[in-house]
Amino acid sequence: MSENRIPALEVKHITKRFPGVVANDDVNLTLCKGEILALLGENGAGKSTLMNIIYGLYKPTEGEIYVNGKKAEMRNPKDAIALGIGMVHQHFQLVPVMTVAENIMLGAESVKKNGLLDIKKVAREITELSHRYHLDVDPYATVEDLPVGVQQRVEIIKALYREAEILILDEPTAVLTPQEIEGLFEIMKRLQAQGKSIIFISHKLKEVLYISDRIVVLRDGKVVGETTPAEATQEKLAAMMVGREVILTVDKKPARPGDVVLEVKNLRAKSDLGDEALRGVSFQVREGEILGVAGVQGNGQTELVEVITSLKKAEGGQVIINGEDMTNASPRAITQKGQSSHVPEDRHAYGMVSTYSVADNLVLNTYNLPPFAKGITVNRPAIIEHAEKLIQEFDVRTPSPHTMAGSLSGGNQQKMVVAREFSRPIKLLIAAQPTRGIDVGSIEFIHNQIVAKRDEGVAVLLVSSELDEIMSLSDRIAVMYKGEIIDIVPREEATRENIGLLMAGVKRGEKVSVAG
Amino acid sequence: MGHFSLRRLFRSLLIPVLAVLTALVVGAVIMWLAGDNPIAAYKGLFQGAFGSARGWATTIRKWSPLLLTGLSVAVAFQAGLFNIGASGQFMMGTIFSVWVGINFADMPAIIHVPLAISAGILGGLLWGAIPGILKVTTGAHEVITTIMLNYIAALFAGWTVYAGGSQGQKPGPLWDPAAKAISQTPPVVESARIPFIFGPPYRVHWGIVLAIITIFVMAWLIYKTTIGFELRTVGQNFKASKYAGIRVGWTIILAMMLAGALAGMAGAIETLGVNFKFAPEFGGSVGFDGITVALLGQTNPFGVGLAAFFLASLAAGGAKMQFDSGVSSDIIQVINALLLAFVAAPAIIRYLYRIRKSPEEKETTPKISWGG
Numbered sequence: 001m002s003e004n005r006i007p008a009l010e011v012k013h014i015t016k017r018f019p020g021v022v023a024n025d026d027v028n029l030t031l032c033k034g035e036i037l038a039l040l041g042e043n044g045a046g047k048s049t050l051m052n053i054i055y056g057l058y059k060p061t062e063g064e065i066y067v068n069g070k071k072a073e074m075r076n077p078k079d080a081i082a083l084g085i086g087m088v089h090q091h092f093q094l095v096p097v098m099t100v101a102e103n104i105m106l107g108a109e110s111v112k113k114n115g116l117l118d119i120k121k122v123a124r125e126i127t128e129l130s131h132r133y134h135l136d137v138d139p140y141a142t143v144e145d146l147p148v149g150v151q152q153r154v155e156i157i158k159a160l161y162r163e164a165e166i167l168i169l170d171e172p173t174a175v176l177t178p179q180e181i182e183g184l185f186e187i188m189k190r191l192q193a194q195g196k197s198i199i200f201i202s203h204k205l206k207e208v209l210y211i212s213d214r215i216v217v218l219r220d221g222k223v224v225g226e227t228t229p230a231e232a233t234q235e236k237l238a239a240m241m242v243g244r245e246v247i248l249t250v251d252k253k254p255a256r257p258g259d260v261v262l263e264v265k266n267l268r269a270k271s272d273l274g275d276e277a278l279r280g281v282s283f284q285v286r287e288g289e290i291l292g293v294a295g296v297q298g299n300g301q302t303e304l305v306e307v308i309t310s311l312k313k314a315e316g317g318q319v320i321i322n323g324e325d326m327t328n329a330s331p332r333a334i335t336q337k338g339q340s341s342h343v344p345e346d347r348h349a350y351g352m353v354s355t356y357s358v359a360d361n362l363v364l365n366t367y368n369l370p371p372f373a374k375g376i377t378v379n380r381p382a383i384i385e386h387a388e389k390l391i392q393e394f395d396v397r398t399p400s401p402h403t404m405a406g407s408l409s410g411g412n413q414q415k416m417v418v419a420r421e422f423s424r425p426i427k428l429l430i431a432a433q434p435t436r437g438i439d440v441g442s443i444e445f446i447h448n449q450i451v452a453k454r455d456e457g458v459a460v461l462l463v464s465s466e467l468d469e470i471m472s473l474s475d476r477i478a479v480m481y482k483g484e485i486i487d488i489v490p491r492e493e494a495t496r497e498n499i500g501l502l503m504a505g506v507k508r509g510e511k512v513s514v515a516g
Numbered sequence: 517m518g519h520f521s522l523r524r525l526f527r528s529l530l531i532p533v534l535a536v537l538t539a540l541v542v543g544a545v546i547m548w549l550a551g552d553n554p555i556a557a558y559k560g561l562f563q564g565a566f567g568s569a570r571g572w573a574t575t576i577r578k579w580s581p582l583l584l585t586g587l588s589v590a591v592a593f594q595a596g597l598f599n600i601g602a603s604g605q606f607m608m609g610t611i612f613s614v615w616v617g618i619n620f621a622d623m624p625a626i627i628h629v630p631l632a633i634s635a636g637i638l639g640g641l642l643w644g645a646i647p648g649i650l651k652v653t654t655g656a657h658e659v660i661t662t663i664m665l666n667y668i669a670a671l672f673a674g675w676t677v678y679a680g681g682s683q684g685q686k687p688g689p690l691w692d693p694a695a696k697a698i699s700q701t702p703p704v705v706e707s708a709r710i711p712f713i714f715g716p717p718y719r720v721h722w723g724i725v726l727a728i729i730t731i732f733v734m735a736w737l738i739y740k741t742t743i744g745f746e747l748r749t750v751g752q753n754f755k756a757s758k759y760a761g762i763r764v765g766w767t768i769i770l771a772m773m774l775a776g777a778l779a780g781m782a783g784a785i786e787t788l789g790v791n792f793k794f795a796p797e798f799g800g801s802v803g804f805d806g807i808t809v810a811l812l813g814q815t816n817p818f819g820v821g822l823a824a825f826f827l828a829s830l831a832a833g834g835a836k837m838q839f840d841s842g843v844s845s846d847i848i849q850v851i852n853a854l855l856l857a858f859v860a861a862p863a864i865i866r867y868l869y870r871i872r873k874s875p876e877e878k879e880t881t882p883k884i885s886w887g888g
Contacts, residue, residue, distance in 0.1 A: 006804050078740060098665060128611055311755075330761065330763075332761030332762075342759070344759060349753070350756055350758075351756065352753075353752045354753070356749075360745075364749070364759075364760045365761050367744050367760070368761075376741045376743060377741050378740055378741060378742060380740075
């Protein structure tokens with residue numbers, strides 16, 4: 001495809017400075033017509049900044065952008081759209097209660113002569129587009145009723161509806177099942193065949209190697225390398241991203257499970273929206289083993305963790321920790337009496353206070369205990385000393401313990417949370433999406449820490465929507481589907497395929513035909 | 517907090533100082549458009565507040581209630597709550613303290629004064645607890661409930677001193693029969709009055725010392741204790757505070773009780789140090805000015821102290837300004853309102869002076885949502 005090498009988009013000497021930070025440093029990038037270009041980089045490497053510049057959300061400090069050989073002045077996304085650039089954000093920009101057609105026309109409404117919206121015309125055009133690119137979607141369906149994979153298709157159609165020739169897909173696979181990812185890749189191939197150019201942003205090395213024609217790696221705001229899937233390997237790419245050798249496979253000894261630490265019996269709970277989120281979940285986690293909970297996001301994993309940690313009320317069933325019934329106990333009792341740690345799925349909402357210093361965040365749930373508290377007064381020197389120790393031990397890259405946690409990169413924020421949760425004496429570790437949105441280097445570190453905890457005899461409940469993570473860490477794999485544990489598979493029997501099918505709700509032994 | 521740097525201090529002062537300057541400039545433009553001489557007005561204002569010992573005395577006298585209601589609003593802000601109820605809490609503090617103040621005539625001052633102030637604190641505390649409890653138990657938003665409770669407090673206070681009607685309506689329990697048809701309480705007995713530091717004509721009482729001590733106590737509480745850590749955590753990130761094991765509901769109620777106590781103390785100090793009685797027209801806008809003070813002070817107790825001093829000087833200088841320049845002292849209210857607008861919407865100031873928001877900067881204006 002890239003043989004013609006007609007540039008669709010050229011980024012020349014782009015530099016973007018924020019106060020105190022150079023987010024992009026003299027970046028050069030060429031996207032050819034009909035090419036899938038993967039942009040790879042750790043969090044904080046400057047991928048998002050660069051894409052936001054291309055999409056007109058930021059103004060570059062220096063440098064120029066050329067679209068189809070012509071210099072482009074992007075003041076806002078409207079200019080970018082007019083030049084044929086479309087972006088599918090990681091977090092979908094859709095209005096859940098509106099229909100597909102309404103969402104797609106939003107901001108580009110078709111209006112009849114009498115001033116009313118011409119939804120029929122839009123629906124017709126959507127159907128046409130979906131035929132041309134095999135993007136099946138019902139224009140009249142309400143977005144919130146659609147599975148995530150289909151919502152993503154709506155986003156793609158939205159860009160195509162605005163006649164995008166260049167598509168930027170920001171971490172598009174993060175929210176999909178393995179089967180849905182394959183579907184997305186087919187769509188990308190088809191778009192490519194029709195002459196569209198695609199920038200694919202990802203941190204998943206396998207995917208990048210599979211789908212792209214060319215790979216550009218960003219590190220610390222600079223382009224550090226360009227390669228093709230033919231020349232690259234996962235190890236090489238990871239090393240380019242991180243700037244050093246990275247061991248991708250987790251080295252672990254066989255598990256030696258001991259007594260049951262966490263037992264969940266017939267647990268029931270409602271989601272925030274009031275639906276049945278957990279419909280009778282039961283399992284056990286023993287000392288010295290990692291139970292991985294796999295599943296597509298939104299099948300009750302979030303609620304499961306929230307109920308066990310008492311952030312959400314159980315409607316029925318029991319949570320037993322160290323032999324004691326802790327159902328609906330206070331969150332503090334779960335952490336302190338239950339000797340448990342929790343790395344929450346949403347670190348910004350639960351795991352940290354971004355306006356607090358790193359030091360304060362490191363005592364977020366132990367601030368009331370000695371030596372951090374003396375009576376009711378806060379013992380600041382002890383908190384700082386504790387922070388300095390953990391920052392070093394867990395390699396949290398922060399200018400100082402006083403730095404505001406929100407200004408750290410995602411990977412370092414997560415290391416901070418992990419440092420806090422792993423440094424306490426615990427019997428139970430609950431890690432939900434522990435490596436979401438963080439860089440390869442930090443992932444490696446956190447994975448090793450989790451395994452180390454297991455080997456110390458801690459019972460680990462690992463919830464992740466990253467199948468690779470589940471596969472490489474777990475000793476047993478529980479798959480959640482629609483609020484139930486559909487099956488628990490020993491690691492030896494698990495394959496990407498059988499877990500993938502379970503994630504889609506297909507029980508073992510059931511016959512199915514899988515498209516693609 | 518806990519980590520001090522000059523740069524941070526400069527940045528935190530920048531917006532409030534520019535807000536003050538801008539409000540004064542816009543105020544001047546308004547005066548000029550109205551045909552007045554703003555320079556003469558500001559000169560009068562300054563002289564009124566600081567040009568004489570009497571001026572200083574008035575500024576200081578007006579400082580303490582503003583300071584305390586400012587702290588009241590600020591401590592609630594720290595916990596992510598918008599206390600519009602300082603006015604009602606002030607009123608309840610007034611009523612509670614005046615009741616103690618007009619009774620117990622043979623008590624020694626050393627007991628009577630603290631008792632009357634404590635009663636005021638208690639009145640405000642109880643009144644502040646109500647919106648806190650309502651929020652935690654029913655989800656009712658404190659903005660709504662505190663506004664409603666302001667009305668209830670004002671009407672209740674009015675009823676207590678009601679002089680009765682000509683058609684035989686019963687007078688209120690705190691009404692002073694000696695005042696005849698006037699609705700007011702009897703004077704606070706001598707032993708319950710806060711002693712003067714400088715007696716008449718200056719009438720500067722020891723309440724200001726109490727208020728300044730309160731600044732330090734609140735700063736200690738907010739930044740140096742686990743209680744303050746809990747308050748601030750709830751204010752900064754509700755979910756994370758749950759995760760951290762903080763009893764969120766109790767913390768909200770506690771913050772509102774503290775806020776109420778501070779406003780109640782303001783009411784007590786005004787009653788026992790300045791007015792020596794209560795009549796429905798007392799109180800004025802001091803509860804609402806607390807909002808301006810808290811925001812101008814960036815919700816930091818020391819900042820609140822400075823902001824309150826500034827607003828007190830405006831209030832103190834108004835009379836002389838009107839006398840000297842002929843500009844109505846109502847312009848002070850205009851400047852106060854402008855100030856509130858600028859500190860409540862710092863984006864205006866940032867835009868006017870092209871100030872970039874640093875990533876380190878914490879948003880001091882609380883995220884006020886109606887979601888509860």
